Amino acid sequence: MRTVTLRQCLLAEALGTAVLMLFGTGAVVVNEQTHALGHGGIAAAFGLVVLVLIQGLGHVSGAHVNPAVTLGFWAAGRFPGRRVLPYVAAQLVGAFAGSALVKLLAAPGSALGATLPAHGAAQAFGIEVFLTFWLMLVILRVTSGFYEQGLLVGLTISATVALEALVAGPLSGASMNPARSLAPAILSGHITAAWVYVVAPVAGVLLAVVVDRLLELRPPEA
Template sequence: MGIGRRALAEAIGTYFLVLIGPGAAMVNAYSDGAVTHPGVALAFAFVVLAMIYALGHISGAHINPAVTLAFWSVRRFPGRDVAPYVAAQCAGAVAASFTMGAVVGPVGGFGATVPAVSVGGAFAVEWLLSFVLMLVIVAVATDERVAPGFAGIAVGLTVGFCAMAGGPLTGASMNPARSLGPAVAGGIWDAHWIYWVAPITAMLVAVRTYEFLRPAGSEADPSRSVPLGVEGPISPVGR
């Protein structure tokens, strides 16, 4: 499948991630707390699960620049496709934030991720949450011993419990595009660098950690040219 269609799928997936996730936080503010914090966390979990099952077989459902970069860093995603994926993810996120702003107005800070703890504490929280998310993603995507068909559930639940625990502290972004959309729409850039540096570095470490934990000989050569998504190889592949 051509890169244009796969990038469009990434834009659509990230659009709905931000529309439903940060969007739920905006609706919560608009409705005086009707959604609740657990409701917002579940919104993130459910939309990630849905996008993986809807688009995973098309683009891999990375819907996160840090995931794309992590797969590329261990030769599991072609370098030529990184820029189109990241651009599409960021564009989808920004479009979603402006959509929500047009519907409910600039409430809830557009669901922006802003530290409620110290900068160092926020970096640590985002780093650890991003690490465990990528650890789960690389396990379900690359290890043949993991039962097939459960990627959406595993990744969705991980996003959900991370949002439940880390949301009040940092927004539990784990995703540069998810943070970029509300920042652009609302002009809220407080400690924004954390939401790029922490997820990217954590996921680069997480993907290598799982490669180290994996028993020798448990998979094919990781240098194979088939790009990976959350559910495993993206196939068929073409330009």
């Protein structure tokens, strides 16, 4: 069986995160200019690109494309600590590259799909904690050895992303991903609440790891 190298994994993570930005935040920018997609279309774009990335790159790197997810897998004991920083670095590189390409399509003054609180940082923080908690919990549940069933894994995770984006997008942007939020925020200059989209996802995935352990099936006591 052929072994996947770390270099290949990092390339997949960088490429995957760039594609996430191109189709996800790219959908936001296209809708700003044409109003052709609407909020539902943007949510669908994020869900669909996540499905494509999982099916296309999951066998190479796991298709984390999200520093919070990488951290969550490490905290759950499913990912080696020595790979966490290289993965996060690759994801950030990919996010900035993808966002830079989106900027070429955007009109002057565009936020490039940056996630911004609709009603204050406190509300956005709480929403992002819950959204990332639920996303990570779903990921941990469906990728466990007992439940994993190929294509259904990608469909379940992408449906979760689309659902959360559809419902919570208007309130917090439904980021769940520090790389996805930081790149457009920095490139567009909308950095006031950027901390929300870094701290909240980290808190969310750590909470998910705790709950996942509480849900673990245990053999019956004798």
